[in-house]
Amino acid sequence: MNAKIDESAFPYKDLIVNTCVLSLVLSRDSRVEQANGEFYNVAQVSEEKFEKGFLTSLLADQEDWHKLVGSLKDDGDVCNHTVKLFKPNGSPVYLNCNAGLRNGLIYVIALDVTSDHEQFKTLKKVNDTVSLGGWTYNPELDVAHWTDVIFDILDIPEKIPVSRDTIWDFIAPGSVDFFNQTLDNFYLQQQSYDVVVEVRTFKGAKKWVRVTAQPEIRHDQVVFVYGTMQDITVRHEQALELEETKANMDLALRAINSGYFTHDLVTDKVFYSDAFRDHMLLPDDLPEEVFRQFIHPEDRVEAVAQHLKELNNDSQYYVNAYRLRNGAGQYKHFEVHGFKVLDNDCNPIKLVGNLIDVEDKYRITQLQDKHNYYMRTLLDNTFVRSFMLDKDWRVMGMDARSLEHFMEKLGYNPILKKTSFTELLSDHDGLKVNIIKRTLDSGNDYRKEIKLDSFTSQETSYDAMCKPVLNYERLVDGYVFYLFDLTEQKNVQEQLEDYRDQLTHVNQYKSELINKIGHEIKTPLHGLLQSSKLLLEGKVTDQEKDLLVKAQKESADRLTNTVDNIINSTSNLEKFKHVSTTIHFNKLIEDSIITIKTTADNKGLDLRFDNFNEDVYVKADLLCLQQTVNNLLRNAVKFTHQGYIHVNALTVGNNLKLVIRDTGIGIPEFKIQKILRPFEQASEGLTREFEGLGLGLSFVAKYLPLIDGNIDISSEVGQGTTVSLSIPLVYNLVD
Template identity: 25%
Template sequence: MARTLAGDASARRGENESNSENGASDTSLPLRSLLTSVSNGLARSDGLMRRAIPGLAILFIIVLALFRAGELASSFTKTTDAAQTTLSLMASVVAQKLDASEGTLPETGYRTTLKRLLADSLPVGATSRSRTFLVADASGTVVATAPARPGLENLPVTDLLGPSQPLTVFGARAGVLSVAADLGGGKRDVKVLATVHHLDGRLGMIAVLQPENAIYEEWRNDLSANVTLFVGTSLVLLAVIYGFFSQATRAEHADEMYAATRARIDTALTHGRCGLFDWDLSRGRMFWSSSLYELLGREPKDDILSFADVADITHPDDIDLLGLAEHLLESGETLVDETFRMRHADGSWIWLRARGEIQTEPGSAEPHLIGICIDITEQHELAEQSRMADLRLRDAIETISEAFVLWNAKNELVICNSNYQSLHNLSSTAIRPGTPYKDVMAAASNAEVAPHPVNVAQRGGTSDDSYEARLKDGRWLQISERRTKDGGFVSVGTDITALKKHEEKLLDSEKRLKATVSDLQKSRQTLEFQARQLVEMADKYQEEKTRAEAANKAKSEFLANISHELRTPLNAIIGFSDIMTQEMFGPVGTDRYSDYCKDIYSSGTYLLNVINDILDMSKIEAGRMTIETEVLNAAEAAHDASRIVTGAATEKNIAVTADVAEDHFVHADKRALKQILLNLLANAVKFTPDNGTVKLSASKRGDKLRFEVTDTGIGISERDIKRLAQPFVQVENQFTKTHQGSGLGLAIARSLVELHGGSLTIKSEVKEGTTVSFTLPLADQVETA
């Protein structure tokens, strides 16, 4: 095997160095091309042959039938001619002998002598094949027969051969005729060939008869044999044709299934970036699947690759194919898992992982290494990038002047630098990744005085903490810890021993200063007392301020929380009351129950709106309300808001109009602008008596767009306007007392306007109506494109 592969490799090198071997290679190329062309031509003509072979076989059967029929017809003619000739010759020979011997016949009782003479005159074998010789006297009566047929003697010849054949017909000129004769059965039912010759003297004639059955017996046997052979041959050919068609159909189906299966496998291998190979170790030849060719950017082909072809595109630093083959054959190993590079058609190198197993076909001792090659170039590049990133990370950690250590979520060591190792005098075995924190500290000869594992709960529940720790050798560290996303911690320790010593010196200096100024303290006690009082007052002020801010924050959080808690049951109350009102699952019963359900639904809806207003107000006060401005069409927003309040206005016969030009665009949050307009229009409708009007308009004011909501309602006094837009404030009078509300509508609208950088103003006169206006930044129509 090794010699085979080495010879193949040497031949490959010889092709690159020897002109004579190049000539031999050039000579083999035309032969290979010719064989390939012949193979392709046969493959292309396969369909034509499948259609032509049955026709040729049937044509052969027809020709054979015609040929044998012609031969049999010719044989029948020849048999008839031979029988007629034989009969005529025998009749002539016997007639001549009888004519010559007639003189020896006695006058009386000559029949016995005639019979003997007739028997002596017959040629050898004359009576074979059922031939009968009849001798008749001049009156036409049979007087002698050969072989002896007593039953035919003394009978007229015309009774035997038929009255339709006169005796004069049976002369020398008549030849041989086929007639129906009576050979002793009393019936002329035997077809015979008969010839008659006249004799001289007392003897009238001699007739020779031979049944046609005896004449054509051999021909009929030959006919039966030919028919049997022809039918058998035809049946065999038909069976062969049927088998051919069946096998051809099966082969075609098998080819289609093979092609479909191979296409599926090639598609799967191509999309999976892998390919199949079959390496004949005994011959050094290798087969590649088309997907493996495409993986290397080469044109797929069905030729078997030589060992040298594969070795030429394999990186020599990664794998030695010859050494691998020798090792597999010598060691007996069957499994292969190798990673190496192969040259792409564009000249680049791609990484492949080959996994295979040696297989031996039954009845053959030639081992084949069959397996799959997977493209791992991307994985290899990612691994290389990861390795380089790890190296850069380690270099970066090493360059840190502080002690650096990383722990995972289980308080196990991940990585540390040499400064951390030297700071705690740790051995290399103690800083292996995965070592628990306790084991690391146990191995440290210069640990913290109060060692503890990194635990965020012990750091006050924060993910970023910093503290000071003293080591056993007296040095001080400032340790900064930060929690990682996976639950671990990064710890950085800075040596602050010098700072601590400097701090101690400062403390000593402070003590000396205190001793120096002790005399002055008594004289300054009064001033210090006053200063303490001021400090206490300032502290109390700061405390009260902090308490007030905390109370306000607690209030906002409480409102937000209680709003969230109330909305869930309110949704259930509203939903179930609506179901009961609409009687979706059947009648409720008493009409009063239906009224109660409607009251529950309306009260729940009202309470939910109040809670939503409280929640929005609490978000605004807590600073959690954010807006996302975009270019909006003011006319669309105005029409949408006016359409929503139209239902409530219709109940009071209030006309709501929106007069906003279509070319007005603003920078605003879509939801916030809609809420502002709805709150202002709803307030206007609520506090406008029946048959009143509410108008929404907009006009440009420099780089702002001014919205105005004007109503003909009850109006507001001037002293109440300043506090009207504050949260939970309602101006009580005989009209508002009949209307429910949280008093947050104007407050929410003002806060949302201010979040947009605008302002809201209120102008009103009692019983004359109210005008609420606000401004928003203008936007150009071009910005909407």
């Protein structure tokens, strides 16, 4: 049973005076009648100077405050509102106010929420910058809330209502089962999750998002969920690996890993990999003194001297070489390459490395002069990035290229300071390496392609080969990271894809051209053959002979048009070379008019031609420009049955303009853009009144941009067509 508060004994005055609550009593015109000390403290105004002052003099938005005051009713409900005021120094203050009207006075209780407001603004700005959205879910009420960033990621319009199930509907089919299993485990195990799934946005775009969720548990039940969603598409998308390169690297790694070893310099114990002992037929128990007996007698003294020299120099690397006898009594040349593990005083306490079989490649006498070269080749070429870490993930060694990068970035040597490996990485790379660490801590190797951005100015793809270093008890005692740069291989892959697409496009174009040419040539050739056969037989009348001769001419014209269109098609060939010269356009257009005049006269058309009033020159390929003008004039004659064709040549500013108007059949508006493509005609698919390849206008449309020209077509079906050609003028006539 709840105890009832004795209002007469409740310390209201102490509550108002001695807490962080701001209390004010205002008149209807917002004059401050009374205020507690917290108000003056937060507003940073003097109580003496501000006595009976107006609250509105401090507010950032007076109109908003007047609306609040206007909404208050005497003895009515209390209104809640957040207001912004300015301190004398100009800094803003945000107050969450409860206001009520009693007996003509306004009573205000407020809390300073400036810190919360600034944190919210900062968080929103950060989320917008990294495309990170937040969401919450109440399982009991089945109510979810999503920030605007998530709507932006999924391209969801503002007015479309969404629920929890609606959002998950955007998950791509290939990720649905995985995500459903993640949700089941989340509620069953009551542990947070961090997964990457593929989604299809509202607009149908493919994206990859990272989704996280953190449960709030009460009485062994998930009562609330906090989560985030981040667009990671750019980072996630990867090209296919080059299998041949992968295989080569696998062979190199197998060769190197065959002689993996660790040498504890404090206890003088040596551990060799099982693969190396099996390969060399060596016994399982192989202390350092016993191992030295397997070194060739001629090399033993020099090998020991080199061993001591490497331990005492300042380099972090270790190099040695000698001939080693296997269990069958045969000697092979080996090189030893590895890292030295240093203690706090920079003294070596352990060696970690590989014995590499270099029989038939190197000789012992070359070691003194070339061991630095071999080490640099191993670390800077075979392993583009290589790192040696202790069991606490502190850096014990790395390749020279990476060391130079981090020394420039950090200003100190991370090996000497034993810097944590994760401190060298970006936050994004750190998350990936944590996944690798879990695999290595279980005693397993890690081999996958990953993208990292900590070593270069941009994200780079690597083939990562990571191994745990085991001690004598077979427990993890350190880690080795080898990262192969895949940039060049991926560039080659992308180039191959581009070449394949280009070949496919050219092959498709060739097939279309051959099919069209075959169809267009077959009909006129058949007409020529039939008419020639009848004429040769001599069994025709004079009237029939005239008709056959006329038919032969028509077939020959059609063949000529076909060949002409083949020339037009060259504008689609990437290897076609255009020779640019200065052309007297007056002469060119006059020659073109002559070629169509006879045909126009035979059709009874009124051909009008208005040439320039002055000499006009342009820069173009003569053959291509002549073909362009001829195509436009022939189309005008071809598709005009009666009326006129008016050709007007003039200059407009720094351009010549050729306008060709006809009273032909016209072109439907929706067909105008279509006929500018290869093999299209305005009549195709309808009546196909005129045969032809449809390449003429395509040639014009493709060639003109090469000389900074353009074409404009306006037409009305049954009324005619107007074609306007524009080309820049040339004033300097010297080629």
